[in-house]
Amino acid sequence: MQKITPFLWFDGKAEEAMNFYTSIFKNSKIGRITRYGDAGPGPKGAVMSGTFQLDGQEFMALNGGPQFKFTEAISFFVNCETQEEVDELWEKLSAGGQKSRCGWLKDKYGLSWQIIPSALGKMLGDKDPEKSQRVMKAMLQMDKIDIRRLQEAHETR
Numbered sequence: 001m002q003k004i005t006p007f008l009w010f011d012g013k014a015e016e017a018m019n020f021y022t023s024i025f026k027n028s029k030i031g032r033i034t035r036y037g038d039a040g041p042g043p044k045g046a047v048m049s050g051t052f053q054l055d056g057q058e059f060m061a062l063n064g065g066p067q068f069k070f071t072e073a074i075s076f077f078v079n080c081e082t083q084e085e086v087d088e089l090w091e092k093l094s095a096g097g098q099k100s101r102c103g104w105l106k107d108k109y110g111l112s113w114q115i116i117p118s119a120l121g122k123m124l125g126d127k128d129p130e131k132s133q134r135v136m137k138a139m140l141q142m143d144k145i146d147i148r149r150l151q152e153a154h155e156t157r
Contacts, residue, residue, distance in 0.1 A: 006076075007060045009068050010109065014061040015047040017109050024092045025054040075104065075112035082117075083147045089115045090144045103145040117147050123154045131155075 031051035036042040096108030138153035
């Protein structure tokens, strides 16, 4: 078991969310599921908590009720190697949710994700400040990150 595990609080949709997330990411699976018994506080048989892995990263989910919601203050940063991976994750994770700027989206559960190509960090870290600034300017105009447009901004004078 990893030392630090993200713990996600849902309002009755933990099992649905675990199934949704594990259907999107490779090397993913649902682990242990704990259900409420006669003592409650949830309905007998309903999921209380569960564990799941997304691309080998362990998570925990809880059906904790309506008291707390996700905010953009916490997001999951997904490092993508290709435009195809960016496109696929962007569309699947944002389905029923909300697309935003600079690679950010909220899924249908309100959880924030950053779908970011690794090429962006490399170009932003270029030793030539003019190149990195052109990439930053291009990225700030995007919703879903487009690697080709970043490369054009990087190389254009």
